[in-house]
Amino acid sequence: MSTCRGVDVSAYQSPQNWREHRTNGLVFAFAKASEGEHSRDARFSTHIRGIQGAGLVAGAYHFGWPNQDPRAEAENYIAAARPYAGAGFCHWLDLERYSDGRNYRGKSAAQIKVWVNTWLTLVRTAFPHQRVGVYTSADDLKAGHVPAGTPIWYPAYPWGPAAFTKAEAAARPKPSGWAPLIWQFTSQPMDRSIAYMSGAELRAWAAGETAQPARPKVSLAAVVYAATHKAADEKKHPSGADDVAHVQDALVANGRLKRGAFVRGIFDEPTKAAYSKEQLAQGFKGTKPGGAADGTPGKKSLTTLGKRRGFTVVA
Structure with a gap:
């Protein structure tokens, strides 16, 4: 199966040499834009401009709080992403529970799914013809928090620090029967992911030219x-x-x-x-x-x- 390489960044990462990343084989990169109802990532503008300037497949993500107002959170993300969200831009909801559960507290699985669906719908409406997906864990998928058919960016770290070649040689994860579009396989030395498409296929998908990933x-x-x-x-x-x-x-x-x-x-x-x-x-x-x-x-x-x-x- 064809794959291509990518990373994601937030305020925790220093400004990157994105052109060098592309020369070294990187195809896509996503940057944190916002969190909750009001927070914005301090380095989002720096990161996303560099990503786009290097010609990588670009995208942004929002860290969600399902026990807050999904409309306010969607509006926060939309305002942060809008200056950069042209054709081929990807949007991701980062749906993951804090270790102490503070962003999920008080909500049932059914309520979280409704929250997710509301956020996704609002972002799709704001950015028609652009891809909108969910970054989420095996536990969230098992709990049914994500609507069927949603593109999935899946984090699972079986090795600790790992090279791209190790993930490319491994079997594609299948959490709870889902086939993730993207697998984030390590956070060391930075968040690294592979997409289960060639670089050309991912660009076409991001541009809305294909409804589904290439046939296996x-x-x-x-x-x-x-x-x-x-x-x-x-x-x-x-x-x-x-x-x-x-x-x-x-x-x-x-x-x-x-x-x-x-x-x-x-x-x-x-x-x-x-x-x-x-x-x-x-x-x-x-x-x-x-x-x-x-x-x-x-x-x-x-x-x-x-x-x-x-x-x-x-x-």
């Missing part, structure tokens, strides 16, 4: 290897786990595989039996080993499944 690519070779080797052997090829997971999701969507009855990312026996059902449904025959419907994917059956369920088959 599934390697036929990786899936066939997974289907014909034991799980212990598959660990030698961990990059195939995402490919298998896409196939499993497609089989679930087609009613061939029961959710919870298989090991995600492993082409196990339930997955193989489900794939055989898919092959039979496509008109292939012969379920014995070596038959056209034996549960081992072929290029034709996998391509057909991908076309119906949103992935592209590659060699």
